[in-house]
Amino acid sequence: MTTTNSPEDDTRYQTIESSGSDSNLVTQKASTWSKLLGTLHQILKELLAPPTLSAIIGLIFGAIAWLKYLIIGDSAPLRFIQDSVQLLGNGTIPCMTLILGGNLTQGLRKAGIKPLVILAVVCVRYVILPVVGIGVVKAAARIGLLAADPLYHFVLMIQYTLPPAMNIGTMTQLFDVAQEECSVLFLWTYLVAAISLTVWSTVFMWILS
Numbered sequence: 001m002t003t004t005n006s007p008e009d010d011t012r013y014q015t016i017e018s019s020g021s022d023s024n025l026v027t028q029k030a031s032t033w034s035k036l037l038g039t040l041h042q043i044l045k046e047l048l049a050p051p052t053l054s055a056i057i058g059l060i061f062g063a064i065a066w067l068k069y070l071i072i073g074d075s076a077p078l079r080f081i082q083d084s085v086q087l088l089g090n091g092t093i094p095c096m097t098l099i100l101g102g103n104l105t106q107g108l109r110k111a112g113i114k115p116l117v118i119l120a121v122v123c124v125r126y127v128i129l130p131v132v133g134i135g136v137v138k139a140a141a142r143i144g145l146l147a148a149d150p151l152y153h154f155v156l157m158i159q160y161t162l163p164p165a166m167n168i169g170t171m172t173q174l175f176d177v178a179q180e181e182c183s184v185l186f187l188w189t190y191l192v193a194a195i196s197l198t199v200w201s202t203v204f205m206w207i208l209s
Contacts, residue, residue, distance in 0.1 A: 113184050113185065121188075122188060122192050126161060126196040130196075130200050130203075133157050141153060153208055154205065157204045158197075158200070158204065161196055162193070163190050164185070164189055168186075
């Protein structure tokens with residue numbers, strides 16, 4: 001026995017289907033909007049980190065002439081700001097060295113990274129990047145973007161063989177993210193850096209001689 005739906009039932013079913021699709025569309029839009037807001041919040045949080053914020057402020061004061069002459073110089077009316085900032089900056093290097101030592105000590109006690117990952121990071125940092133640096137510097141010099149100064153080329157090449165910046169450890173502690181992993185990577189990269197810098201410095205001097 002077959003049953004036929006009345007026009008009223010068909011209309012009701014269409015209304016229910018359209019309302020369901022509209023609710024799904026609204027849910028998808030809300031989810032996309034929340035993800036976008038989360039990404040923007042994370043970017044803003046990283047931009048407002050003290051190292052990034054201080055670099056932006058320093059760039060602004062260095063680029064604008066009247067701000068520069070207002071603070072920097074012996075005859076600047078607000079030169080006490082420069083003296084205070086310079087006094088604080090002189091204590092940054094010892095603090096960063098202490099933080100680095102703490103990270104390296106923590107890396108000795110905890111090893112939460114697989115050896116293959118550590119080996120990959122070391123190979124990329126001390127094998128692939130120096131080779132890339134040689135190609136970049138040589139290409140820039142051949143194009144004419146760099147001055148014909150071997151010492152200048154050597155300094156540019158040596159930047160590709162340096163260990164990771166100590167600011168990375170400071171930022172991981174500031175955001176409380178991946179501190180153990182950063183400590184382990186710091187330990188091994190700084191241990192290998194002693195050999196890598198010696199070897200690559202010899203190679204760079206041989207290339208530039």
